[in-house]
Amino acid sequence: MSSFQGDESLSQFHVSTKRISLKGKYITLSKVGSVRIKLHRQMQGAIKTCTVIAKNGWYYVCLSCEIETQTRATGKRIGVDLGLKHLAITSDGNFHDAPKYLRKSERQLKKLQRIVSRRKKGSNRRKKVVALLAKKHEYIANQRRNNAHQVSRQLINHYDLIAFEDLKITNMVKNHHLAKSIADVGWSQLVQFTAYKAESAGKRVVLVEPRNTSQQCSNCDEMVKKTLAVRTHRCPSCGIECNRDVNAAKNILKRASQQLSNVS
Numbered sequence: 001m002s003s004f005q006g007d008e009s010l011s012q013f014h015v016s017t018k019r020i021s022l023k024g025k026y027i028t029l030s031k032v033g034s035v036r037i038k039l040h041r042q043m044q045g046a047i048k049t050c051t052v053i054a055k056n057g058w059y060y061v062c063l064s065c066e067i068e069t070q071t072r073a074t075g076k077r078i079g080v081d082l083g084l085k086h087l088a089i090t091s092d093g094n095f096h097d098a099p100k101y102l103r104k105s106e107r108q109l110k111k112l113q114r115i116v117s118r119r120k121k122g123s124n125r126r127k128k129v130v131a132l133l134a135k136k137h138e139y140i141a142n143q144r145r146n147n148a149h150q151v152s153r154q155l156i157n158h159y160d161l162i163a164f165e166d167l168k169i170t171n172m173v174k175n176h177h178l179a180k181s182i183a184d185v186g187w188s189q190l191v192q193f194t195a196y197k198a199e200s201a202g203k204r205v206v207l208v209e210p211r212n213t214s215q216q217c218s219n220c221d222e223m224v225k226k227t228l229a230v231r232t233h234r235c236p237s238c239g240i241e242c243n244r245d246v247n248a249a250k251n252i253l254k255r256a257s258q259q260l261s262n263v264s
């Protein structure tokens, strides 16, 4: 059973993969027996390792499996702009938002934070809510990670080349205006997950120079200065009009293609 502590607690141990079985909502582990679980993803392939992790009052069984990759080439390329309102905006006009369940959890988190600040320091009533808060943080981190897995999987399945801004440079540029560490975590997760999935699927991730991706016209390269509040790109030079972030995503794809043709 889970125990509650105010501080973050973490421990983990490996379990033999022999005799592991997964049936419906139950997993059977050797020496532990049958335990009810919440399955986050359908299992595929053969189980290679099994780790049990206890963190902030939750127990996780982490199974790694070996599967044959079956991702087909599609002949398509995509540019991805990473944003605050939408996690990812693609050059073909798709918006990947944070899912509704995540927004709901974030609202619940804020509520808990308010309760903590109302309660008296050192009191048991406060300690109880602090433990709940740690648990909620953990829960949201998992939901976010899951979402990044889903979006990266979609990108890998549909495109052969995926272009992102180089975050090492972007962070310096963007954080100057908007210090949002949460968004940063989401962005680097998405890029990381896409990159490693690309490797095993024989696909390609290209990182490009982020400077002026939102200012430059993706159609004619003209510089069209705009503040963050301007959400539509309107080019006086070629007349094109499109969403600001889609324009940026198109520039990201364009730069990746140029980068590749320069190499070969």
Ligand SMILES: [Zn+2]
Pocket (backbone or CB within 6 Å): 217, 218, 219, 220, 221, 222, 235, 236, 237, 238, 239, 240
């Ligand atoms: Zn233009």
